[in-house]
Amino acid sequence: VKVHKTHGWYQGEIDFVRVMINTKEINKGTGVKVLLQKLGIPHKNLICFGDSSGDSASDSAIKQVIPESTLFITEDGDPHAINQADFVIDGVENDGVPKAVEQILASLTIIGQKNP
Numbered sequence: 605v606k607v608h609k610t611h612g613w614y615q616g617e618i619d620f621v622r623v624m625i626n627t628k629e630i631n632k633g634t635g636v637k638v639l640l641q642k643l644g645i646p647h648k649n650l651i652c653f654g655d656s657s658g659d660s661a662s663d664s665a666i667k668q669v670i671p672e673s674t675l676f677i678t679e680d681g682d683p684h685a686i687n688q689a690d691f692v693i694d695g696v697e698n699d700g701v702p703k704a705v706e707q708i709l710a711s712l713t714i715i716g717q718k719n720p
Contacts, residue, residue: 632662633669640670647672651708653701657689676704 612650631720640647652666665676667688680695694700 631665632666636666637669
C-alpha cells in the first residue's frame with residue numbers, strides 16, 4: 605500500500621500502514637498504572653505528554669485511568685484529549701514538549717547538596 609503523507613515529520617511516499625488494535629480493558633493507561641504500582645511510584649508523580657493524535661488519545665486514556673496524573677497536550681493535539689488536559693502547550697512545530705519539560709525541570713527545588 606502506498607500512502608502519501610504531506611505533513612508531520614515525514615514527506616513523501618511510504619510503503620506501510622500502521623494499524624493499532626486495542627481492547628476496551630487494556631490500554632496505555634492500564635499498563636502505566638500497573639507499572640507505577642510495581643515500581644511504587646505515586647500516581648500524582650506521573651506527567652504525560654501528547655504531541656500527535658495517537659499520543660493524545662493514549663495520554664487521554666492515562667488521565668481516565670489515573671486521574672491524579674498531570675496531562676500536557678499540544679495545541680495541535682486531539683480535541684478530545686485537549687478537553688481533558690491539565691495544560692495545553694505549544695504545538696509540535698513550536699517545540700511545545702521540549703519547552704514544557706525545560707520549564708518543569710527549571711521549577712524543581714533541589715534538596716540536599718551536590719556531590720563533589
